[in-house]
Amino acid sequence: MLSVPSSSSSLKVQVFDKDTFSADDSMGEAEVAVQPLISAASALGNTGISGTMQIGKWLATRDNALVRDSVINLVDGRVKQDVFLKLQNVESGELDLELEWVPLDQ
Template identity: 40%
Template structure:
């Protein structure tokens, strides 16, 4: 088993304007995957703007592997419907961690990641910040392969290996 580069705390904050997959609503949940690791949020019933506010800790072994998120609509009597997917890269966060941080005040923006149709699913610019000794990034991801929807996430690189 290989040693992880570190751990990434992913907070799935909320979904915005998610697609309708039931009569006039959906019962959404999010599946997060990196490599062979697969985690999922709880299902939120009848809500197109769900608030999950759930934290997940991912072991990052390969910085070249994107983190993939897929939103599903939970169904009791049939297969769950896909409500779109998105992915993001951890490389910009790891690159920002190489900067000289001596004397930087908390809240300093270390890097800005721009939306790119071919490289990421960002809906808007995302800033990587150094806050109270932590590397943080807030993301708004536009879902692909669906008519509408966004996911809001917060990332926090965990420097201490005692997660």
């Protein structure tokens, strides 16, 4: 769980393997735009809507590391987003993340 200010635009993630007898090796990095999730959650507000529906989308382009479009959903009153990213500064690799917006007052 991370506390992310609403003014944040992205989160940089560095991925390492876990070695028992030597130093951990870098497996790449990726940058996650959190603003689409923040914007969708803010626009929804505290409406008390439950159920499941799509409330936003972050499109895969040449300018970002998305493997495919990332949909932001409302699932049982929670704002969630699955993100599939290509790792950067490495020959190959992908990172799958599930983001969930949790207001600080919860």
